[in-house]
Amino acid sequence: MPLQTLNIRFEDGRERNFRHRGTAADLGVISQIFEARDYSLRPLQRGAELQGLYDRIAAAGRVPLVLDAGANIGASVLYFAHAFPCAHIAALEPARNNFELLRANAAGLDVDARCAAIGARIAAVAADPSIAIDALQAVEAGDRTQIVAGDRLVMFVVDAQAGIVEVLAAQASLHGAQHVWR
Secondary structure (H helix, E strand, O other): OOOEEEEEEOOOOOEEEEEEOOOHHHHHHHHHHHHOOOOOOOOOOOHHHHHHHHHHHHHOOOOEEEEEEOOOOOHHHHHHHHHOOOOEEEEEOOOHHHHHHHHHHOOOOOEEEEOEEEEOOOOEEEEOOOOOOOOEEEEOOOOOEEEEEHHHHHHHHHHHHOOOOEEEEEEEEEOOEEEEEO
């Protein structure tokens, strides 16, 4: 499927090209993040508090961390990079086809993109198109995506920052149901 390019314009006037496949899924996530602004802190009851936390971390010379688990094609990564320009983003996406777009869309940003997932145990996963687009099932062997679990996740995060990490926001997409924890 040929890729399409969309010019994303942010409130401050900055622009960035964003690649997508033109599918309903890709266009839906783009709309959710950039039109509906589902990841904005502003409407949240604790939005001002969370923005203040980000501002304090950055003002202290530390690098806030945004953990995006289920980063899909990178729309959330682009949003977080713009909303939190001093933050480092750890972006995990287990579906190889989505990961390739994520990597392209995150080029030039402070992002550590991994074709990986978070789980309760170390295993491997593979996309199962018979269930749903990008749904995952555990498999025992083969060329599969690594699940990062428990202490391995901590190692990943610490390695990404080379020091103490403060998590500002975490986003996870599980079988198409997205959740943002702050």
